[in-house]
Every structure is written in C-alpha cells, then in structure tokens.
C-alpha cells in the first residue's frame with residue numbers, strides 16, 4: 001500500500017518532534033529536517049520502530065537561502081512525494097530590534113517567512129494535482145495579540161504566517177488541500193532556552209503552559225478538519241478573543257505591561 005508522506009521542519013525537538021510522533025502514529029511516512037542530524041536520527045529510530053513507518057532524515061539549515069530548493073531536490077532524488085507539510089522550524093532573537101545586527105534578523109526572516117513560503121510554493125502544486133494535501137504553518141499567539149517590545153520581528157513573522165495561511169487555504173481548499181495556521185501560546189520545548197527568555201518566563205503560572213504533544217495533536221486535528229487558523233488551548237483562545245474584542249488601546253497597554261515584567265527589554 002502507498003502510504004502518505006509528511007515533511008516536518010524543525011523536527012529535532014519540541015513541537016516539531018511532537019508532530020513527527022502524531023503523523024507517524026496516524027500512519028504517515030515521514031521526512032524530518034533540522035540542523036541537528038543526531039537528534040533527527042534518534043527520532044527516526046524511535047518512530048520507525050514504534051509505528052513501522054519509513055522515516056527519512058534530511059539535515060539542513062533553513063537560514064541558508066538555497067535550503068528549501070536543495071531539500072526539494074533531495075526529495076526528488078529519493079523519489080518522495082509530499083502529502084503533508086509542517087512548516088514548524090523557528091526561534092526568536094532576544095532583546096530589542098536594534099540590539100542585533102541585520103544579518104541575524106535576515107536569518108530569522110529566512111527561517112520563519114521565506115523558507116515556509118518557498119517550501120509551500122514548491123510542494124503545493126503536487127498536492128493540488130493529486131487532490132490531497134495538508135499544510136500546517138506553525139505561527140503563534142503572538143501573531144494575534146498586540147506586539148510587545150522585543151517581539152518586533154518575531155510577532156511580525158508570525159502575523160505573516162497567519163495571513164499567508166488564511167489566503168492560501170481559500171485558494172487550494174477546492175482542490176482538496178487544507179491549510180492551517182497553528183497559533184500556540186507558551187509551550188514546553190527548547191524554544192525559550194534557544195531564544196534566551198527562559199529566566200524571564202520561568203515564573204509564569206503553570207496554567208499558561210501547554211505541552212508540545214497536545215499542541216501537535218491539536219494542529220493535526222485542525223488541519224484534518226480544514227480549520228484555517230487554530231489557537232491551541234482554552235486559555236490562549238480566551239486571550240486571542242479578548243485581544244480581538246477589547247478596545248485596542250487597552251489591549252496594547254496590557255501587552256506593554258506584561259512585556260516589561262516578563263521580557264525585561
């Protein structure tokens with residue numbers, strides 16, 4: 001039997017690894033990518049044994065402009081067609097926008113905006129042709145609330161992901177391709193270590209956090225159901241609702257206060 005195949009970026013830890021779990025458990029073969037090949041191989045060994053699925057490891061750095069093209073060439077060379085794409089790889093840069101030089105910001109945009117858009121552009125025509133596709137673009141609750149200090153580029157990139165996904169969902173839905181922007185709030189992963197905000201978020205209450213497997217499960221269910229935007233968890237959905245409906249000036253002021261306490265910009 002020909003199984004479907006899911007390509008997951010940033011699958012070496014956190015939400016991406018949890019997505020690999022969920023898709024493998026649902027019977028998808030996998031292509032997993034990130035920079036840390038040893039971590040990818042450990043995920044591949046675990047899931048191929050647990051779920052009897054094929055897991056292909058293609059290590060790469062999505063901050064390199066030619067990475068999406070090279071990844072797709074490698075898929076072609078291995079004879080792989082992609083039925084589901086999870087654009088998940090991402091991180092943040094700590095501190096104020098002007099505290100980092102442009103090349104660092106340019107790499108962030110490459111990983112979180114250009115690479116997901118290019119991978120989608122390269123892979124969606126095949127999905128449309130075959131009449132089946134599932135695309136999850138991992139955005140963030142940060143895309144839906146007023147951006148506090150220090151979220152300058154991160155929140156803007158995630159807002160792009162939401163708008164991109166909403167529009168594309170309308171374009172390709174008639175062809176059997178579902179697109180979902182997944183908007184998690186605080187999620188337990190390596191994200192806050194990489195981003196340098198661990199100390200700032202350590203004292204946030206437990207009810208503000210979700211675990212990566214729950215976030216990935218909700219993302220999987222949302223794309224299968226054809227939901228264009230999914231905010232994970234009731235707490236985050238309430239925050240998104242309030243951000244949409246309370247007076248803008250009040251929400252901006254609340255966001256600013258929270259940022260001073262938790263981000264210390």
Ligand SMILES: NC(=O)c1ccc[n+]([C@@H]2O[C@H](COP(=O)([O-])OP(=O)(O)OC[C@H]3O[C@@H](n4cnc5c(N)ncnc54)[C@H](OP(=O)(O)O)[C@@H]3O)[C@@H](O)[C@H]2O)c1
Pocket residue numbers: 009010011012013014015016033034035036037039060061062063088089090091111138139140141183184185186187188189190191192194
């Ligand atoms: N955790 C949260 O609170 C939270 C909330 C909202 C949204 N998100 C979003 O969720 C997504 C996953 O983050 P996470 O929480 O699971 O964090 P994580 O545990 O740090 O995972 C990030 C993944 O992205 C990969 N990655 C980072 N830079 C890369 C690059 N240049 N090239 C290729 N892969 C790269 C990492 O792999 P390598 O280091 O091996 O390359 C890793 O697999 C991100 O898009 C993040 O913005 C997270």
